[in-house]
Amino acid sequence: xxxxxxxxxxxxxxxxxxxxxxxxxxxxxxxxxxxxxxxxxxxxxxxxxxxxxxxxxxxxxxxxxxxxxxxxxxxxxxxxxxxxxxxxxxxxxxxxxxxxxxxxxxxxxxxxxxxxxxxxxxxxxxxxxxxxxxxxxxxxxxxxxxxxxxxxxxxxxxxxxxxxxxxxxxxxxxxxxxxxxxxxxxxxxxxxxxxxxxxxxxxxxxxxxxxxxxxxxxxxxxxxxxxxxxxxxxxxxxxxxxxxxxxxxxxx
Numbered sequence: 001x002x003x004x005x006x007x008x009x010x011x012x013x014x015x016x017x018x019x020x021x022x023x024x025x026x027x028x029x030x031x032x033x034x035x036x037x038x039x040x041x042x043x044x045x046x047x048x049x050x051x052x053x054x055x056x057x058x059x060x061x062x063x064x065x066x067x068x069x070x071x072x073x074x075x076x077x078x079x080x081x082x083x084x085x086x087x088x089x090x091x092x093x094x095x096x097x098x099x100x101x102x103x104x105x106x107x108x109x110x111x112x113x114x115x116x117x118x119x120x121x122x123x124x125x126x127x128x129x130x131x132x133x134x135x136x137x138x139x140x141x142x143x144x145x146x147x148x149x150x151x152x153x154x155x156x157x158x159x160x161x162x163x164x165x166x167x168x169x170x171x172x173x174x175x176x177x178x179x180x181x182x183x184x185x186x187x188x189x190x191x192x193x194x195x196x197x198x199x200x201x202x203x204x205x206x207x208x209x210x211x212x213x214x215x216x217x218x219x220x221x222x223x224x225x226x227x228x229x230x231x232x233x234x235x236x237x238x239x240x241x242x243x244x245x246x247x248x249x250x251x252x
Contacts, residue, residue, distance in 0.1 A: 032160060
C-alpha cells in the first residue's frame with residue numbers, strides 16, 4: 001500500500017486517475033470521485049463525523065490497533081484548534097483524517113464563495129496542525145451537488161466519501177439499534193462496507209464501537225481506513241504542504 005505521507009507533494013489528478021474506474025464509484029468533473037463503498041473484499045472502513053470533540057481518543061483505543069477515518073469539522077461540536085494534540089495523536093496512530101467542512105452546513109444551500117470559505121478554513125487548520133492538505137471530503141448530511149463537486153475539483157480534492165451503512169447514532173437512536181447495524185454487516189462477510197458513525201457521542205465511542213469491532217473481527221473482517229480499501233494499491237488522502245506549525249489559533 002502507498003505511504004500516507006509521501007516525501008514530496010502528490011498531485012490530486014494523478015492519484016484520482018489511478019482509481020477512477022474502481023466500482024462502486026462515479027467520476028465527476030475532471031478528478032473528483034464519489035465513493036459509497038469499499039472495493040476490497042473482507043474489509044470494513046469505520047468512519048466518524050463531526051469531531052473533533054471529546055471521544056476520538058476513546059475510539060482510537062477501542063479499535064484495538066485497527067485504523068479508522070475521522071472527517072473533521074472546524075467549528076461544530078468543538079473548535080478544531082482546541083484539539084491540536086488529539087488530532088496529531090490520531091494521525092500518529094495511523095488513522096486517516098478528512099474534511100467535513102468548517103461549520104457542518106447544508107452545502108447544497110451555499111454559493112461557490114461560501115463553499116470555498118468552508119473548505120479553505122478546514123484546509124488551513126490541517127496545514128497548521130499537520131502540515132497536510134486533505135484530499136478527502138465527506139459532505140454533511142451526505143448532500144452534494146454539481147457546484148460542490150466543481151468547487152472540490154478546483155481545490156484539488158480527489159474523493160467524496162459517502163457510506164454503505166449508517167449506525168443512526170447521529171439521530172440518537174438507542175444503542176442496540178446501532179449495534180444491530182454492526183451485526184448485519186458482520187453477517188454479510190466478506191462483502192465490503194463503509195460504516196457511518198459520529199465521534200461526538202460517548203455511547204458510540206464506549207458502547208457501540210467496542211461491540212461492533214468485536215463482532216466484525218470475530219467474523220474475519222479487517223478494519224481499515226478508507227484510503228486502504230480503495231483497491232490493491234491503496235490511495236493517498238493528503239497533499240504534503242510543509243511541517244506542522246506551532247501557534248495559538250482560534251475559531252472565528
